[in-house]
Amino acid sequence: MPDTAAHTGPRFTHLISDCDGVLIDSEAVALQALLDLLAPQLPGLPEGVTLQGLIEPRLGLRLVPLIHDIYAELGLPQLPEEEVLAIGHGVNVRCDEQLSAVPGVAQALAAIDLPKAVASNSVSERVHAALTRTGMVDLFGGRYFTPDLVGHAKPHPGLYLAAAAAFGVPPGQCLVLEDSVTGVTAAAAAGMTVLGFIGGGHIAAGQEARLKAAGASYVFSEMASLPALVASLMQRTTA
Known part of the structure; x- marks a missing residue:
């Protein structure tokens, strides 16, 4: 727990959360699906290189840049678009079949008396469906910020800046929940305080x-x- 008495800064008034891996326990499912679907495409990896080791640091990226980065790192020609789309469909189906909330997240968020929004690299329709199925949709009041709505994807800070603008507050007043390097990079670039979930x-x-x-x-x-943790951070006062 942070020693809030030793800190000064902006008062936190809003909370923005990533979806997959923070609200929805889908990242482990997505990782296994990617391992299963990409393994036939990448036989004979270099010695000391594993597919899991290639994927894990890139979790949080959208599928196309994730696969592009892996193939670029390996020095291989990029997969045709239709194959990437097929992999994406397979990952989505697997995630939908095994959809569940992160344990304790609904109760934790309900105990935090701040307006909330979701900033996700998924599409708004999938975010809404996942939150509806897990009983969390009312926590966010339909406030979703996704690449199909905003035009930017993490690690670009645009999703988080759009959320702050919609709330009508400076980015520095927003707390962010993230689980990936991609998402933390985006929120930090937006000037927000990030709480990393591991x-x-x-x-x-x-x-x-x-x-x-x-x-x-x-x-x-x-x-x-x-x-x-959030309550302690909200006790900060402007210097």
């Missing part, structure tokens, strides 16, 4: 250090601890 089933060793290096101010592993 309690998901997809989190690899060393993720705490990676999130902090990307700009996360605090890192937590249990959703039950989130309300107290």
